[in-house]
Amino acid sequence: MRHVLRLREGDAVEIFNEKKEEAVGRVVKVGRCQVTVSVESVRRYTPQLPLIILACAIPKRSKFESIIEKAAELGADEIIPLLTERTEVRLKGDQLKKKSIRYQTVAVNAAKQSQRPDVPVIHPAGDFMAVLERLSREAVVVMPSLVGERPNILKAFQAISQPQKIAFLIGPEGDFTPQEYTLARDHKCVPVSLGETVLKVETAALVSVACACLYYRHV
Amino acid sequence: MRHVLRLREGDAVEIFNEKKEEAVGRVVKVGRCQVTVSVESVRRYTPQLPLIILACAIPKRSKFESIIEKAAELGADEIIPLLTERTEVRLKGDQLKKKSIRYQTVAVNAAKQSQRPDVPVIHPAGDFMAVLERLSREAVVVMPSLVGERPNILKAFQAISQPQKIAFLIGPEGDFTPQEYTLARDHKCVPVSLGETVLKVETAALVSVACACLYYRHV
Known part of the structure; x- marks a missing residue:
């Protein structure tokens, strides 16, 4: 997020995890090994069946x-x-x-x-x-x-x-x-x-x- | 045919080519770089359509x-x-x-x-x-x-x-x-x-x- 996407404080981000949750938020702090994001909303991605x-x-x-x-x-x-x-x-x-x-x-x-x-x-x-x-x-x-x-x-x-x-x-x-x-x-x-x-x-x-x-x- | 299959004179063989022809025959002569086969019958393999x-x-x-x-x-x-x-x-x-x-x-x-x-x-x-x-x-x-x-x-x-x-x-x-x-x-x-x-x-x-x-x- 820091080196490749070059994200800075205040930038909008979309994040997803393996539980099929998608979060929308903003970068609060970019540290050396850690980026803090304030999450504004989370939605569960509905997988297709079967x-x-x-x-x-x-x-x-x-x-x-x-x-x-x-x-x-x-x-x-x-x-x-x-x-x-x-x-x-x-x-x-x-x-x-x-x-x-x-x-x-x-x-x-x-x-x-x-x-x-x-x-x-x-x-x-x-x-x-x-x-x-x-x-x-x-x-x-x-x-x-x-x-x-x-x-x-x-x-x-x-x-x-x-x-x-x-x-x-x-x-x-x-x-x-x-x-x-x-x-x-x-x-x-x-x-x-x-x-x-x-x-x-x-x-x-x-x-x-x-x-x-x-x-x-x-x- | 000589080194891997170790074929000798008189052995039965089946051969096919890219024209979808299959031949049955017998080895007549095994040379250093060439094997002679006497072909007894040839049939065309019928491909499946389409x-x-x-x-x-x-x-x-x-x-x-x-x-x-x-x-x-x-x-x-x-x-x-x-x-x-x-x-x-x-x-x-x-x-x-x-x-x-x-x-x-x-x-x-x-x-x-x-x-x-x-x-x-x-x-x-x-x-x-x-x-x-x-x-x-x-x-x-x-x-x-x-x-x-x-x-x-x-x-x-x-x-x-x-x-x-x-x-x-x-x-x-x-x-x-x-x-x-x-x-x-x-x-x-x-x-x-x-x-x-x-x-x-x-x-x-x-x-x-x-x-x-x-x-x-x-x-």
Whole structure:
């Protein structure tokens, strides 16, 4: 605010946070590491429904950052790094902390660039079972699958009318295990196909989010 | 064939080329730089309709390779690097030759990885006007647009029934110029929206191809 936006006392500002609150106010004091703003009004930005949640297996190298970038750009509301049986990347301690900060930065930048008015929430990484249990209580859970009966995602959407929350479970490079598929079925996940080719993790993630945005929100 | 597949005289092989021909045969001779195969039968692989053509502005750095990779993965049949007024990358001579070979390699690898039975054709880069004229003669041309009246791409597809060829014109980072938009309109391009956020070139390209595959081919 001081060095890039060069804000001074008395300047008008708009601020938003991750709780989808937007504040209008004026700069009261510009300190070296801190800027004081007097807030004149706060409004809650009303997100479009359905809320779109992406729970995606963490691929190797920095690909998860690219997944966050694309999902934020397209309009996902929440992103959950997913630990599956075949996920090889398991961060711990300092490495994990650094990564979390990096993920948040990527999300903020992508949100700005794509001109969306809010920033998606990046959750801490969660185990498949825990994430599945939580999501299936609060959302329609859709699972792009490489095996079994699975309608085209756009066809599947026709049978899911006006969901409040829709979540996607995206498997790792080696796919979900048969046990994970069984668990998902037991939790009423909707298996879908993303086409006739085998997609990479990041492609599957972004095709799912794009289809949901275009099908449900942008009518 | 010699070093990786370790083929020997008498081994059975399946070969395919970019003309969508598949041949079955046997290795007759393995030389140092050349393998001779006696072809027993050739069949033409019948592509799914509509043919999907992606004409996409060339972004900076190696992003066009990533566009080729994703488009090939998703099922595009032809890819045209597009030179628009605001395209900064213009390759020439040796650099262009090298790039073309690299593009083809990327397409072949992505096709293999995604388990599709053919490889998309990568055309030489073409100027907006020339590409527009050619495409509008032979395909329904769809143009994701950031300005003007433009229905959601999935809605727009409802009005385009059973096309034989569908082409997408994807603009550069700074968007198409007003002149290019006018030319496109004169050539009966269909303007569409890809959602409410502003997408990067590569994201717009891949959302377009994914939607076309899911909407028309994978019913």
